[in-house]
Amino acid sequence: MTPLQALAALDLWLAEFGSPVILRRVTWLDGVAVPADVEMPAMVRGYQPHELTGSTVQGDSSVLLSPTPIIKAGWPGVPSADGTDVRVPVRGDKLVIAGRVRNIEAAAPIYVAGELVRIELQVSG
Structure with missing residues (x-):
């Protein structure tokens, strides 16, 4: 499977089975907080008891995202010197x-042949 095929399959799966979420990053412009939002489908689930650790606690959720909506929206990011x-x-x-x-x-990007094809998140609150 090529990276494009993997990404297309994930996009179709999330469109059919995902729930709507909003990804938000707050940037600052002249001292004013400006939220940048991207609406997208995601798969959200709670962690199973055996997955709970010191940094993953009851009430946290695991979220699976596609990078496609993020890229299409031009979601804000500051190029990083460290390659992030x-x-x-x-x-x-x-x-x-x-x-x-x-x-x-926490976020775990998944790459296939050097291409970003999915993002797994740990969310709390």
Whole structure:
């Protein structure tokens, strides 16, 4: 499977089975907070008891996203000198799930042949 095929399959699956969420990053412009939102489908689930660790606690959720809506929206990111992929949410970004603002605690980008094809998040709150 090529990266484009993997991404297309994920996009179709999320469109059919995902729930709507809003990915939010707050940027600052002349001292004013400006939220940048991207509406997208996502798969959201709670963690199973055996998945709970010191940093993953009851009430946290696992979220699967496609990078496609993020890229299409030109979601804000500051190019990083250390090579960090600015398309990937970071700790401190927010995810609105069913009207509830949740905190992104961790993100794990998944690459196939060097192409970003999915993003897994841990959210809390």
